[in-house]
Amino acid sequence: MALKGIDIFKMTPKTNCKECGSPTCMAFAMKVAQGAVDISKCPHMSDDALAALSEATAPPMKTIKVGTGEAEYTLGGETVLFRHEKTFVSPTRFAVNVAADADVDAAVAEAAKVDYDRIGERMHAEMVNVEYAGDAAAYVEAVKKVVGKGMTIILGCTDVEAAKAALEVCKAEKPILNGATAANYAEMVEVAKAAGVVLGVNGANIDELYDTTAAIEKLGYKELVLDVTGADTKETYGNAVRVRRACLDKNPDRTFGYPSIVNLSKIAANDEPMQIALASMFVLKYGSIVIMDTMNYARALPLYGLRQNVYTDPQKPMKVEPGIYALNGADENAVCITTVDFALTYFVVSGELERSGVPCNLVISDAGGLSVLTAWAAGKLSSTSVSKYIIENVEPKVKSRKLIIPGKVAVLKGDIEAKLPGWEVIVGPNEAVQLVKFLKDLQANGEI
Numbered sequence: 545m546a547l548k549g550i551d552i553f554k555m556t557p558k559t560n561c562k563e564c565g566s567p568t569c570m571a572f573a574m575k576v577a578q579g580a581v582d583i584s585k586c587p588h589m590s591d592d593a594l595a596a597l598s599e600a601t602a603p604p605m606k607t608i609k610v611g612t613g614e615a616e617y618t619l620g621g622e623t624v625l626f627r628h629e630k631t632f633v634s635p636t637r638f639a640v641n642v643a644a645d646a647d648v649d650a651a652v653a654e655a656a657k658v659d660y661d662r663i664g665e666r667m668h669a670e671m672v673n674v675e676y677a678g679d680a681a682a683y684v685e686a687v688k689k690v691v692g693k694g695m696t697i698i699l700g701c702t703d704v705e706a707a708k709a710a711l712e713v714c715k716a717e718k719p720i721l722n723g724a725t726a727a728n729y730a731e732m733v734e735v736a737k738a739a740g741v742v743l744g745v746n747g748a749n750i751d752e753l754y755d756t757t758a759a760i761e762k763l764g765y766k767e768l769v770l771d772v773t774g775a776d777t778k779e780t781y782g783n784a785v786r787v788r789r790a791c792l793d794k795n796p797d798r799t800f801g802y803p804s805i806v807n808l809s810k811i812a813a814n815d816e817p818m819q820i821a822l823a824s825m826f827v828l829k830y831g832s833i834v835i836m837d838t839m840n841y842a843r844a845l846p847l848y849g850l851r852q853n854v855y856t857d858p859q860k861p862m863k864v865e866p867g868i869y870a871l872n873g874a875d876e877n878a879v880c881i882t883t884v885d886f887a888l889t890y891f892v893v894s895g896e897l898e899r900s901g902v903p904c905n906l907v908i909s910d911a912g913g914l915s916v917l918t919a920w921a922a923g924k925l926s927s928t929s930v931s932k933y934i935i936e937n938v939e940p941k942v943k944s945r946k947l948i949i950p951g952k953v954a955v956l957k958g959d960i961e962a963k964l965p966g967w968e969v970i971v972g973p974n975e976a977v978q979l980v981k982f983l984k985d986l987q988a989n990g991e992i
């Protein structure tokens with residue numbers, strides 16, 4: 545059961561020395577109880593108190609790191625069941641499945657074709673699951689082919705010797721060894737420990753998954769992910785929800801306090817529409833890693849969009865980076881058109897500008913991630929902010945001195961012109977959808 549601040553306070557040294565950054569031991573204890581700071585921040589806590597408190601104040605769901613370098617990902621660490629309560633923190637990661645006896649190079653190359661940016665986030669298949677097919681030597685060769693591909697490796701292998709051999713060629717990339725079962729967990733723990741990798745736990749059903757996880761914890765290993773894949777969709781969904789509910793309950797059961805793996809290649813093999821539908825469901829509830837047959841744009845566009853929406857902090861506006869976005873082959877002589885950095889506005893406006901085919905430089909300044917009228921009302925989009933950005937960032941790079949502003953803030957035209965000597969400010973349309981005709985007309989009339 546979660547400890548109260550007063551319980552934690554009783555175990556502090558009560559010297560109010562402030563070394564933890566809090567003014568008093570009581571203030572520190574309250575922060576620890578809220579999960580805002582870690583108990584280890586107090587350097588004067590006795591070993592006994594630390595041992596007692598570390599377990600009791602640890603987050604209910606463990607945060608696990610896998611992979612290395614650019615392919616290092618954080619899994620788990622969630623504190624709530626529903627996004628409306630608080631932000632989800634570790635986005636679902638997508639893995640492509642390759643069977644060790646299949647054409648591994650072709651499968652990886654196919655998945656790698658999907659690689660694009662959306663609102664500052666790279667969208668691609670982050671992981672690759674190499675599934676053991678019964679031949680240890682062939683498995684090692686298959687694993688060698690995914691090393692160095694910039695994807696976190698998952699070893700889907702319950703054969704202890706094959707897993708050991710495969711880890712020899714890939715352990716430097718911190719893969720996940722997804723192979724512990726009720727029958728082999730003791731040996732698999734030794735293999736995972738020796739290689740320093742995260743161990744995936746499997747069970748024939750949720751009870752076996754629980755018992756095996758508890759047994760592994762007793763062996764002192766807690767770098768785990770839980771493979772909640774069942775015999776079919778219904779069982780898998782039930783497992784995923786029950787595991788997450790158990791660890792985030794008011795009285796959390798930490799045995800299930802680990803990230804999860806859902807393998808759609810097992811419950812919906814070769815069924816792309818079903819895999820997309822199921823992957824969407826497990827982004828919401830509660831797949832930390834979702835393994836699919838492959839990754840392509842038909843899968844990526846809905847799934848990555850959904851994931852970005854679900855795992856974005858709703859308290860922080862979705863913003864694009866301020867800058868000059870050259871569209872339709874625009875050069876330094878192309879007209880400038882400005883709007884705010886709210887991601888939705890950017891995508892709607894840039895889409896219409898691209899549709900017009902007219903070369904233009906889309907100038908995005910920092911407007912706090914708000915829409916045009918909201919930014920204007922909040923003072924984030926003003927003649928001062930626009931002119932300052934143009935002088936500091938646009939004038940050194942762009943020769944054109946024509947600037948189109950959103951029609952909804954036509955009121956800024958006079959002030960912007962006064963603050964930008966030499967510039968002609970043109971009031972654009974109220975709605976983005978009107979931009980295509982507006983720009984084509986300006987171009988036809990020789991005004992831009």
Ligand code: SF4
Pocket residue numbers: 556557558559560561562563564565566567568569572585586587588589
């Ligand atoms: S460092 Fe420890 S003893 Fe000092 S104020 Fe913080 S909790 Fe109290």
